[in-house]
Amino acid sequence: MVDGVLVVDKPRGPTSHDVVAKARRALGTKAVGHAGTLDPMATGVLVLAIGEATKLVPYLSASDKEYEATVALGLATDTLDAEGRETARADLPARWRDALDAALEAERARTMQLPPIFSAIHAKGARSHERARRGEAVELEERPVRVAALEAIATAEAEIRLRLTVSKGYYVRALARDLAARLGTVGHLTALRRVRSGAFSLSEAIPLAELGPASPVVPLAAAAARVLPTCTLTEAGAAHARAGRAVPLADLGTTAEGEHAWLGPGGELVAVGRVESGQGRVTRGFTARS
Numbered sequence: 001m002v003d004g005v006l007v008v009d010k011p012r013g014p015t016s017h018d019v020v021a022k023a024r025r026a027l028g029t030k031a032v033g034h035a036g037t038l039d040p041m042a043t044g045v046l047v048l049a050i051g052e053a054t055k056l057v058p059y060l061s062a063s064d065k066e067y068e069a070t071v072a073l074g075l076a077t078d079t080l081d082a083e084g085r086e087t088a089r090a091d092l093p094a095r096w097r098d099a100l101d102a103a104l105e106a107e108r109a110r111t112m113q114l115p116p117i118f119s120a121i122h123a124k125g126a127r128s129h130e131r132a133r134r135g136e137a138v139e140l141e142e143r144p145v146r147v148a149a150l151e152a153i154a155t156a157e158a159e160i161r162l163r164l165t166v167s168k169g170y171y172v173r174a175l176a177r178d179l180a181a182r183l184g185t186v187g188h189l190t191a192l193r194r195v196r197s198g199a200f201s202l203s204e205a206i207p208l209a210e211l212g213p214a215s216p217v218v219p220l221a222a223a224a225a226r227v228l229p230t231c232t233l234t235e236a237g238a239a240h241a242r243a244g245r246a247v248p249l250a251d252l253g254t255t256a257e258g259e260h261a262w263l264g265p266g267g268e269l270v271a272v273g274r275v276e277s278g279q280g281r282v283t284r285g286f287t288a289r290s
Helices: 015-027 051-059 096-108 128-133 172-182 222-229 236-244
Strands: 006-012 032-034 043-050 065-073 074-079 086-088 147-157 158-168 188-199 228-232 259-263 271-276 280-283
Touching: 006 015, 006 051, 006 222, 015 032, 015 043, 051 222, 051 271, 065 172, 086 096, 096 147, 096 172, 128 172, 158 172, 158 188, 172 188, 222 259, 222 271, 236 259, 236 280, 259 280
Parallel strands: 043 188, 074 188, 228 259
Antiparallel strands: 006 043, 032 043, 065 158, 065 188, 074 086, 147 158, 259 271, 271 280
């Protein structure tokens, strides 16, 4: 087994958990995780962390993600997407396109977002979607989000195609709900494709059907270098880090604040760590494999 990151082009249908389960069978290891859930209806980039790379998931999932989405106006569903149950219909204002630029600008300025109740957020001891499917009343709080870019790339009679780049925790299904409301109607998401997740793009993704032992994996150190600044330790510094000890700055290769991927003299990933109190301290250690 090779430690590293595998980028999959998820088709419509399977859940992110389904993809992880298939990867575990195909690669012969339970040490597989993913960096950012995709709904069953969604397609595109799903970043899988293999082996020691599972320790990088918090860093892999923290980056912005880019999507292409289609919003249908005039019909709302309970899940805010095409797989949900219809909950409302509303006419479209005759001049809704005239209000589109202002509606998009309001979304670009968003700093808080109310998540869909059909989501994996924990609420009163269970996931929100589980409680919603049991018919329980679910109340979620707004969460901080950021919209780095948002544009309409096409419109039809009752449809908007969008391209957007957003922070971790942003729900595109909620965008469909809120954008439609700003246009004076209701709406839901009918298509969603993730084209980039942080430093990993669709151009390097393999189809899920081709997932197997020979699938191309971004090596562990290279994957870490895509999401974190790096520094190279001396032999003594690498020995300290592997033992979980503090690393003197002279052996660290950087005095910069914040977390870095610490590489050994041979380029291998030794740890993720940060400078504190005049020395380097390990945040996460990595086990070398022969």
